[in-house]
Amino acid sequence: xxxxxxxxxxxxxxxxxxxxxxxxxxxxxxxxxxxxxxxxxxxxxxxxxxxxxxxxxxxxxxxxxxxxxxxxxxxxxxxxxxxxxxxxxxxxxxxxxxxxxxxxxxxxxxxxxxxxxxxxxxxxxxxxxxxxxxxxxxxxxxxxxxxxxxxxxxxxxxxxxxxxxxxxxxxxxxxxxxxxxxxxxxxxxxxxxxxxxxxxxxxxxxxxxxxxxxxxxxxxxxxxxxxxxxxxxxxxxxxxxxxxxxxxxxxxxxxxxxxxxxxxxxxxxxxxxxxxxxxxxxxxxxxxxxxxxxxxxxxxxxxxxxxxxxxxxxxxxxxxxxxxxxxxxxxxxxxxxxxxxxxxxxxxxxxxxxxxxxxxxxxxxxxxxxxxxxxxxxxxxxxxxxxxxxxxxxxxxxxxxxxxxxxxxxxxxxxxxxxxxxxxxx
Amino acid sequence: xxxxxxxxxxxxxxxxxxxxxxxxxxxxxxxxxxxxxxxxxxxxxxxxxxxxxxxxxxxxxxxxxxxxxxxxxxxxxxxxxxxxxxxxxxxxxxxxxxxxxxxxxxxxxxxxxxxxxxxxxxxxxxxxxxxxxxxxxxxxxxxxxxxxxxxxxxxxxxxxxxxxxxxxxxxxxxxxxxxxxxxxxxxxxxxxxxxxxxxxxxxxxxxxxxxxxxxxxxxxxxxxxxxxxxxxxxxxxxxxxxxxxxxxxxxxxxxxxxxxxxxxxxxxxxxxxxxxxxxxxxxxxxxxxxxxxxxxxxxxxxxxxxxxxxxxxxxxxxxxxxxxxxxxxxxxxxxxxxxxxxxxxxxxxxxxxxxxxxxxxxxxxxxxxxxxxxxxxxxxxxxxxxxxxxxxxxxxxxxxxxxxxxxxxxxxxxxxxxxxxxxxxxxxxxxxxxxxxxxxxxxxxxxxxxxxxxxxxxxxxxxxxxxxxxxxxxxxxxxxxx
Numbered sequence: 001x002x003x004x005x006x007x008x009x010x011x012x013x014x015x016x017x018x019x020x021x022x023x024x025x026x027x028x029x030x031x032x033x034x035x036x037x038x039x040x041x042x043x044x045x046x047x048x049x050x051x052x053x054x055x056x057x058x059x060x061x062x063x064x065x066x067x068x069x070x071x072x073x074x075x076x077x078x079x080x081x082x083x084x085x086x087x088x089x090x091x092x093x094x095x096x097x098x099x100x101x102x103x104x105x106x107x108x109x110x111x112x113x114x115x116x117x118x119x120x121x122x123x124x125x126x127x128x129x130x131x132x133x134x135x136x137x138x139x140x141x142x143x144x145x146x147x148x149x150x151x152x153x154x155x156x157x158x159x160x161x162x163x164x165x166x167x168x169x170x171x172x173x174x175x176x177x178x179x180x181x182x183x184x185x186x187x188x189x190x191x192x193x194x195x196x197x198x199x200x201x202x203x204x205x206x207x208x209x210x211x212x213x214x215x216x217x218x219x220x221x222x223x224x225x226x227x228x229x230x231x232x233x234x235x236x237x238x239x240x241x242x243x244x245x246x247x248x249x250x251x252x253x254x255x256x257x258x259x260x261x262x263x264x265x266x267x268x269x270x271x272x273x274x275x276x277x278x279x280x281x282x283x284x285x286x287x288x289x290x291x292x293x294x295x296x297x298x299x300x301x302x303x304x305x306x307x308x309x310x311x312x313x314x315x316x317x318x319x320x321x322x323x324x325x326x327x328x329x330x331x332x333x334x335x336x337x338x339x340x341x342x343x344x345x346x347x348x349x350x351x352x353x354x355x356x357x358x359x360x361x362x363x364x365x366x367x368x369x370x371x372x373x374x375x376x377x378x379x380x381x382x383x384x385x386x387x388x389x390x391x392x393x394x395x396x397x398x399x400x401x402x403x404x405x406x407x408x409x410x411x412x413x414x415x416x417x418x419x420x421x422x423x424x425x426x
Numbered sequence: 427x428x429x430x431x432x433x434x435x436x437x438x439x440x441x442x443x444x445x446x447x448x449x450x451x452x453x454x455x456x457x458x459x460x461x462x463x464x465x466x467x468x469x470x471x472x473x474x475x476x477x478x479x480x481x482x483x484x485x486x487x488x489x490x491x492x493x494x495x496x497x498x499x500x501x502x503x504x505x506x507x508x509x510x511x512x513x514x515x516x517x518x519x520x521x522x523x524x525x526x527x528x529x530x531x532x533x534x535x536x537x538x539x540x541x542x543x544x545x546x547x548x549x550x551x552x553x554x555x556x557x558x559x560x561x562x563x564x565x566x567x568x569x570x571x572x573x574x575x576x577x578x579x580x581x582x583x584x585x586x587x588x589x590x591x592x593x594x595x596x597x598x599x600x601x602x603x604x605x606x607x608x609x610x611x612x613x614x615x616x617x618x619x620x621x622x623x624x625x626x627x628x629x630x631x632x633x634x635x636x637x638x639x640x641x642x643x644x645x646x647x648x649x650x651x652x653x654x655x656x657x658x659x660x661x662x663x664x665x666x667x668x669x670x671x672x673x674x675x676x677x678x679x680x681x682x683x684x685x686x687x688x689x690x691x692x693x694x695x696x697x698x699x700x701x702x703x704x705x706x707x708x709x710x711x712x713x714x715x716x717x718x719x720x721x722x723x724x725x726x727x728x729x730x731x732x733x734x735x736x737x738x739x740x741x742x743x744x745x746x747x748x749x750x751x752x753x754x755x756x757x758x759x760x761x762x763x764x765x766x767x768x769x770x771x772x773x774x775x776x777x778x779x780x781x782x783x784x785x786x787x788x789x790x791x792x793x794x795x796x797x798x799x800x801x802x803x804x805x806x807x808x809x810x811x812x813x814x815x816x817x818x819x820x821x822x823x824x825x826x827x828x829x830x831x832x833x834x835x836x837x838x839x840x841x842x843x844x845x846x847x848x849x850x851x852x853x854x855x856x857x858x859x860x861x862x863x864x865x866x867x868x869x870x871x872x873x874x875x876x877x878x879x880x881x882x883x884x885x886x887x888x889x890x891x892x893x894x895x896x897x898x899x900x901x902x903x904x905x906x907x908x
Contacts, residue, residue, distance in 0.1 A: 027680075034687045038690065038691070041694055045697050048696075049697070049699050052707075053703070056703065059710060063714070091550075092542075092547065095522060095542045097699070112539060112543070113535065114523075114524040114537060114538055114698075116697075117695065118689075118690075118777065119522035119523045120519055120773075120777050120780060120804045121686040121689055121777075122519075122686075123518070123686075124682035124683045125686075126550070126683065127686065127687035128687075135675075139675055143672075233664045234663045237664060237667050237671075241566075241671050242570070249552060250457060253551055253553055253554040254460070254554050256546065257468075257554055259545075259548060260541075260544075260546075265544050267479075268543075268544070269475075269476075269479040269504065269525070269539060270482075272504065272526060272538065273483060276502070277486065280500070284491050309844075310844070337544070338546075341544075341545060344546065345546035345547060355548065358547075368547050369545075369547050
């Protein structure tokens, strides 16, 4: 303990080292502040949408008179509320929408909508605490520890220090520990303040903090190994900077290329076109034929009257659903392709600790690709609830008005278990 | 001059005897080649796929059977943002924007799909492209090769010997900078070759490509000057290395992300859904075509009847439903244009923050110039959205005119109940081929060059600052060498 205090005191005598820690702590605090502001904006945006939806509801009630007209224009909001840890790892929340309104028409034409953000802001990557921890903190570890032995040798003190009994225990270990702990504190103290303010669940916060500690421990060990065997400070520093740059920049970028090449996904543009053609083709087919195909999938409505006129809303919503069924396989393959890419990236995380630990952080914050896919799954479940809510009114020609409209599902009031489009279509 | 060359040659000979220098050089040449080759292959595939999709979408539109024109309005069509010729070198925002846009009546959709929605989280670590190699990795290589170039000489006393031989400090620094720059060029050749290859396929790109090449040459020259100057000013090699890596981390990694975060904070953008809802409210405020008593459409009816000199809608020589559809479309299209302009303005204001960040980071400056020159920047995406919207409006209005003139009003009114009337409302299948296809007009070379100017100007400022630092280092060195 005494040696730890001594090392901390030594540390304060080195202005450059102190400056590095202070800058790191400042950047962490800025990242936490910006992250919290971003999350607050997203929450406010979701709240505003839910508020504005009331106006839309009223407008729809004022003009629609039957179930079909209601259903056609019944866009209901779904949202992917940020978790209480999202402030620390903003992840994919800038490119994927956090709010999506869906109506009971073919979902495949609605679910791939993008958010209209400025892509030039997404290009450099996010500035969040995960970035500070993954990119910047390791550089500070390298700066503080790369000359652990060579620095003493170059100062001519190494032999004297080595002559001390148990030098490793009394000098180098406390010194490494003191410096690593300071770096960790510079990242984690702002994180804990943010997590407390956001009211993050302790278990998730602990997971995030452990990932930070794990990453810093990895770098500390790596730096100590290189520093132990490096003959000169300069060589150690260059080797470590090279390792940092291979593991944090080049490796992940190259892996991304490999992963995307190894796992092809179905073509999105083709999927969209096939869905549209399947939907619109119904206008040129005999009405009853389309309705019958739908009734095979949903026999509970078999008692419905046959089609006698060129148009009926039940037929309209039947072919919308058939359009989704027609591309269900492709749609599932598309989703699974993205998920497999994400899984492969997870394997790469074992080889590249910065990737692995960042994935843990994004998982804890629920801002990763997996979380986006889970949101899409919830949207699918909700869409099913919404369209099936209308089926009795459509297929039994039941009257529909404001009272019935109010019975419709809300995104936050129902089950969220996952139903894949395949299972959904018997 | 001859002395500068001799010092440069000596420096390169020295580097050629250092294992780490070779290692770094080989690593970068390899990376640079891999980036160039994969990017070229990827972009070629992407270009072919998008062209194929565009053709297929156009063919599908033309292959529609006999249809009611309003069906075609809802059938709609897809447009693809074409891949810019220089995207193999600098993909810019291409992977971060949707590429497929569905155009239909009454609605403005977002561009969907795109690499960022189809990739793992790894895409956010950066993409291995020639531009990434030049912007991000090249400065690090220059730092590794050059941090000790002067500091070492001073530590080992070589510099004093050089001084005895009458070499002036400025000449020594110039020679070292020349050597470092030459080695840097060798390492970066593959990236520059990929730029030339991308440009060679389209002669119109030559001017932009040359300017982009020039911008990167200036960018790397800035780093060479800074590396040599810091190596000369630092008290030790280690100090030079740590200082330069810190400068690199700030300029290349920290500032671009920080500027983007600040831009998003300073110019907060509402979500697309919020904009949609506001637009829907505005549209209802102006006119609601579903409401028979709506004043906007009632006035339109009066205007129309007067223009045709008839008393009743039934006496019009054209189908009034088609006219209402066209009027409604014109109303929403005005709102779409207004909202799209507001969104674009806000995004431009955000990008202005990045330009302000370029004052702190030459990497941002060179990226801005390179994306503008390659037509892979935000501006290009906005152009695509604007042109697609103009095309959408034109296409829908052509169909609405067909609706007004080619579909009899009585049939139109009865089409939901009467199969024969429904059949008569369909216009002939050969009509679809007479409608124009979407042609994206990319920024002209002149527009692109002027788009590059802000980035180039800031880069020029950086070059002057770097020269200033270099000269200052030369003066300091002279004093040390005495």
